Amino acid sequence: MRQTPEPARPDLAAAVAALPPPPALPDDAALFLDVDGCLLPFAPRPDAVEVPPALVARLVALQTHLQGALALVSGRSIATLDQLFAPAVFTAAGLHGVERRRAGQALGAREVPPELARVRDAAMQLAHDHPGALVEDKGLAIGLHWRMAPEATKTATGAALRAFAAGALTGLPDYQLQPGDHVIELRPRHADKGSAILAFLDEAPFAGRVPVFAGDDLTDEPGFAAVEAHGGLSILVGDRPGSAARFRLASPAAVHRWLGVPATPPAPETPR
Template sequence: MDAPAHLPPPPAIADDWALFLDVDGTLLAIAGTPDAVRVPPGLIDALASLQQRLDGALALVSGRRLAQLDALFAPLKLPAAGLHGLERRHADNHIDPPTPPSLLAVFHRKAELVAERYPGALVEDKDSTIALHWRGNPHAEQALRELSEAALPWLHDYRLQPGDGVIEVRPVGTDKGDAIAALLDEAPFAGRHAVFVGDDLTDEHGFEVVLDRGGMAVLVGNRQPSRARHRLHDPAAVLAWLAAGA
């Protein structure tokens, strides 16, 4: 794998693409907490124009809930995979909702008790997943990781998904790759050249799917290793690329 800094930028957006976009760290700069992100001027207009140009084949693929995505990008309601695919809105606006297990509520309370010992740590309830954030207090990382690992034996069919300053407890068999693969099997994405743009370790599942289908993976930032063969420096570069394509 090439070092990320040496990867070329992606080519100009083409009319036959199915474009999948991660949100935090890709479209939006990372903030201290999930609620502190800001949507840069021009982004919503660029997404709306691209959705029309691609005949609807543009989707968001995010760890956030669909309701959060809709609030951030209003008035747009794009096809989207929320919670890494546990929620999915199809192009016809039909939504597949998640179903949380009761034991997850027990884990949520245990995680909150641990986080209370580390000011700045955050427990984010995503209905069917729980995200434990330590970006606000790196000293919380070990305790939150240990709690998550200890919970797996009694949280049946759940697994751990690490990210940048966060670990999620989530159902087995649901990741961004699964979500992209499902969308590529339906209109208007089917038969198009798949392109996924993302920054985090969780996006590698999506990179694998689009590359296996002959598509393109675009890394945002310098994280390594990565399967991506193209790179954009940061969310500002992503916005400039999207605006040029729109």
């Protein structure tokens, strides 16, 4: 989930452009990868992203090469990650670190608070009243999207969804707002991507390796701090200013090239 950036100052934009590309992935890396905006380009709807088979195959190969030390670290739920990357199953942290599945373990079910279920139902009614609005049910989190709202009403729709989410917090004391690019999310406040990465680094097969994390969003900054604290590599994807990352890749396509994902050949032309 990409957060809406503030207008970049020329000095910050120049600093981002000056970040060097990352070195080749170390053989002893512990590799952590954000998904949306990093491995996958954004789509109008969260369920409209496409995962290239070549990407899945390369991640499986890297997982083997790194002796299992590869994990997806995403704002999506782990169940959704499994659907996207099927038939592969990766070690993962979901919902910005709220969920965490260790290698080879099943993800235990967590009960959705009744208060959140009521907020979800009310949000769906609100979305019904605003054309183009979308409620993304993540189980323990809810995303309210307005990317597809008509341009004439997009600003008003976004304001209505943000106001709704802010009001919903009064009944969800353990939750926080996570703003993004045409989205506002209600999610638990007790974890972030940095805490998830640090927990993985205390366990096999990640322990003792060089941590590497690539991500694009403000929600990835705790992850950058975590790997830097362990002498690792922090990689910003895109051109968001003000990041603490030390390296940069311009786009998901650049991430694919860095990871060694084979280029997808162009489709053959249909004979006339």
